[in-house]
Structure formats: structure tokens, C-alpha cells
Amino acid sequence: MHGEYKVPGGKLVVVDTDVEEDRLARVSVSGDFFLDPDDALTRITASLEGAPASSSAKDLAARVAGALHEGDTLMGVTPEAVGIAVRRALGAALSWDDIDFDVIHGPVVDPMINVAMDETLVEDVAAGRRKPFMRLWEWNGPQVVIGSFQSYQNEIQQDGVDRYGITVSRRVTGGGAMFMEPGNCITYSLVIPTALVEGMSFEQAYPYLDQWVMEVLDKLGIKATYVPLNDIASEFGKIGGAAQKRWA
Known part of the structure; x- marks a missing residue:
């Protein structure tokens, strides 16, 4: 079993392993990262031997972290990255290459429809009615989108909304308020299996x-x-x- 994980801003981590009686066996950890001293890699590999194949990325990362000594230096790699690579080797996590997804450039629609589609299309993917996708949105009027946990009263000046004909909507995600003008910003949504970010x-x-x-x-x-x-x-x-x- 073979799994790879590229650390954002870091290096590639590769794990090869077998599974015997539901436990990891003959584990190999490699990649273009840096470790000092060299025997840290031996300790990392040994920490994974015999781990239950059902271990989460968090549990595997804890094993790796427990094998490190004070003064060990890891450059371009983290215990969490090793745990994710193991999960990918076991087929429990996905990479971008594993996903067959569509790229959708939708029509120009009312702002409220775009926000609603961010929720309903997710339900379609979860139910297997649609492939994972990236959707580029376009809308036909100015819009302010507020995060799911924000207060309308604290974020919005109603007289400005009324004066300029701005649509205000609430999205399903957290974060802050955004003002969006038609044709003046790029907005997209990625709807993908959570297995892509397994362990993250x-x-x-x-x-x-x-x-x-x-x-x-x-x-x-x-x-x-x-x-x-x-x-x-x-x-x-x-x-x-x-x-x-x-x-x-």
C-alpha cells in the first residue's frame, strides 16, 4: 500500500506499508524532507510498526511525535503529515488525482440563488446525484454575504442597502462579510469528499x-x-x- 502527501509550503511525504492482522507491517517512510539526526527516521518508522490499521491520522501523528527526541529537527515535514500519508496508503484518504470532478461555470443568476446552490448542490453530491465539482459563480446584482455566525445588525447599514439596492444573504460557512460587485471579483465553490482532508x-x-x-x-x-x-x-x-x- 502506497500513500503520498505534499505538505503545503513543505515537502513530499511517502509511506509504503503492508497490513497484517489489521496492523501496519513493514512500514517505510520516505520523501524529500529533511531530518536531523538521521536516525530520527528510524524511530519514526518504528513508531508506526504494529499500529492498528484503523488508527486515525491524529493517533498516528501522536505515535510519530512520541518517537521524537528533544533536539530533533524536522524540516518540510510534520508528524501530522506522516499520519495523513499513512491514511492515504491505507485507502482511507484521497488525493486530488483520486477525484473525478466537474468544473461548472454557471449562468448569471440572482445572488440569492447562488448562495442557496452552495447548500443544495452539496446535498446532491452527498446523495450521489452529482459528481464533486468546482463551481464558478456569477450574479446579476451587488451583494453582501455575511458569515453564518455574524449579526446582521452589527455588520449591515440598512440605509445603504436600501439606497443602493444591495442584496444581503447569509452563507453556510463562517467568516466575515464580503461586498461583491458583478464582474468585479471571482467567486468559486469546491464541493469535494471530506476524505481529501482526512486527518487535517x-x-x-x-x-x-x-x-x-x-x-x-x-x-x-x-x-x-x-x-x-x-x-x-x-x-x-x-x-x-x-x-x-x-x-x-
Whole structure:
């Protein structure tokens, strides 16, 4: 069994393993990361031998962390990354190449319809009626979208909404308020299996899911940096932000 995980901003971690009697056997950890001292790799590998094949990425990461000594240096790799690579080797986590998904450039529609589709289309994917997808939205009027936990009263000036004919909607994800003008920003949604971010926290998933955006911006000659928790910025300021919601 073979699994790979590319650490966002880091290096590639590769795990090869067998499973015997529901436990890991003959584990091999490799990649283009750096470790010091060298025998840290031997200790990491030994910590995974005999681990239950049902172990979560978090449990596997704890095993790896427990094998490290004070003064060990890991560069481009983390215990969490090793745990994710093991889960992928076991077929419990996916990579981008495992997903057959559509790219949808939808028609120009009312802002409220776009926000509603972010919820209803997820239900279609979960029910198997639609493949995972990336949807590019376009809308026919100015819109302010507020996060699922924000207060309308604290975020919105009603006189401005009334004066300029702005639609206000609430999305299914958290985060802050956004003002969006037709034709003046790019908005997209990714609806994918949660197995793609198996073992990752929300904080770890943001840079992983945004990695392709960073690569595109680089190809366009834009010097962009990732700003935790969930923003992308250039030397001139914020370029974009992300939000996520996971359905069980």
C-alpha cells in the first residue's frame, strides 16, 4: 500500500506499508524532507510498526511525535503529515488525482440563488446525484454575504442597502462579510469528499485546498503569499479569502 502527501509550503511525504492482522507491517517512510539526526527516521518508522490499521491520522501523528527526541529537527515535514500519508496508503484518504470532478461555470443568476446552490448542490453530491465539482459563480446584482455566525445588525447599514439596492444573504460557512460587485471579483465553490482532508484540521486544510490557487497566481506573475488563517495577499493587500464547512 502506497500513500503520498505534499505538505503545503513543505515537502513530499511517502509511506509504503503492508497490513497484517489489521496492523501496519513493514512500514517505510520516505520523501524529500529533511531530518536531523538521521536516525530520527528510524524511530519514526518504528513508531508506526504494529499500529492498528484503523488508527486515525491524529493517533498516528501522536505515535510519530512520541518517537521524537528533544533536539530533533524536522524540516518540510510534520508528524501530522506522516499520519495523513499513512491514511492515504491505507485507502482511507484521497488525493486530488483520486477525484473525478466537474468544473461548472454557471449562468448569471440572482445572488440569492447562488448562495442557496452552495447548500443544495452539496446535498446532491452527498446523495450521489452529482459528481464533486468546482463551481464558478456569477450574479446579476451587488451583494453582501455575511458569515453564518455574524449579526446582521452589527455588520449591515440598512440605509445603504436600501439606497443602493444591495442584496444581503447569509452563507453556510463562517467568516466575515464580503461586498461583491458583478464582474468585479471571482467567486468559486469546491464541493469535494471530506476524505481529501482526512486527518487535517480546518487550519491545515485551508493552505492545502488553496495550494492550486497559489500556483495559478504565480504563473500569472502575481507575488502572492498565504496569510493564516485563510487569506491570500500580495504586497498591495488582500487578494482573496476562503471558508469551509464539513458535512458529516
